[in-house]
Amino acid sequence: LELGSRLSGETTRAARLDREAEAYRCLSDTLRGVGASFDREAIIDAALTAAAGILDAPVVSLLRREEAGGLVGDRVLGRNEDPLLLFPAGRKLAERMLGPGRPCAVDDLQAECGGGAAESAPEGLRAVVAVPVASTPACALLAYAPQPDGRFRGEDVRFLDTIAGHLAVGLEKATLHSELEGNRERLEGTVASRSDELRRAYDDLRRLEQTKDRFLGNLSHEMKSPLAAILSSAVCLRDYEATAEERAEMAGSIVRSAEALQKLLEELFCLAGLETEPEPLALASVTSSRLAKEAARRCERGNLEIDVGKAPPTLRVDPARLGRALDQLVGNAVKFSPKGSPVALRFRKKTRKFDGEAVEAAVISVLY
Secondary structure, eight states: OHHHHHHHHHHHHHHHHHHHHHHHHHHHHHHHHHTTTTOHHHHHHHHHHHHHHHHTOSEEEEEEEOTTSOEEEEEEESSSSOGGGGSHHHHHHHHHHHSSSSOEEESOHHHHHHTTOGGGSOTTEEEEEEEEOTTOTTEEEEEEEETTTOOOOHHHHHHHHHHHHHHHHHHHHHHHHHHHHHHHHHHHHHHHHHHHHHHHHHHHHHHHHHHHHHHHHHHHHHHHHHHHHHHHHHHHHHHSOOOHHHHHHHHHHHHHHHHHHHHHHHHHHHHHTOOSSOOOOOOEEEEHHHHHHHHHHHHTOTTEEEEEEESOSEEEEOHHHHHHHHHHHHHHHHHHSOTTOOEEEEEEEEEETTTEEEEEEEEEEOOO
């Protein structure tokens, strides 16, 4: 009789071990199957399903503590919500069971929650066991036993703890994979952003180089005119007899051409970066008529028409820089317009939406 009783117990235990082994195999296959995708929900569902099948638990859940401190049911198998989270006494019991950080079991939920009051105990459930998930201390795996005589033995707690260990490994891998994917996406975004910035910088540099080449080409052409005037006047002074007035006129032409050449060289030095310090703005009050007359004097053309009637009487500008700009405009107009055709320099008061009041200087010439 004793041997028969022991044989019955061992047979039951062997059957239980076979079921546990099958559950471990199913859980391992599931984890291996979702390992490539690192699907967090699939890993949790596999662990809950294995626990419910071996423990004959009607409800299995994964509780998680939020940053604010409250408990929520991350995943629940068998109910829509974790039974302990449906009433205040159950929440307090769940807080106590998650507190120690080790497996904890309650054999009589009604007595633990409220002394048998129906509104303070989970319906149809008698016992509960909670096992912490190692990888996330704020999570715990809970299994419930049914009424009237459901309970959890030591081997049940051990099995649930093993399931929690598998779940912890799977969740840790899923978390690492999620962080890796996030870092990879951020890195790709950073690389793409830096590549776009580098491409834009290269395009800007190429445009600047093209502008610089065009400017240098135009500047070299512009330098030939004053240089030719200087040479021709100097040759006349050296080789030909002339009156004092003619000699003074040729000397003035040399001076004006030398000044123009000097300005062109200064612009060339600024463009080439030979001047380390930029020329500061020298703002001064100057009349529109003075600017126009200065441009006409440097132009050396008698038929330059000047119209400043609609411009403000006084302008706050940098006379030297604005004068150079007007010199270039008037000089190009004179150079490329037919001989004897009029060239006009006009100042107009303009009102613009963003800049407010402004003055527009226009050089008008006839090209035919």
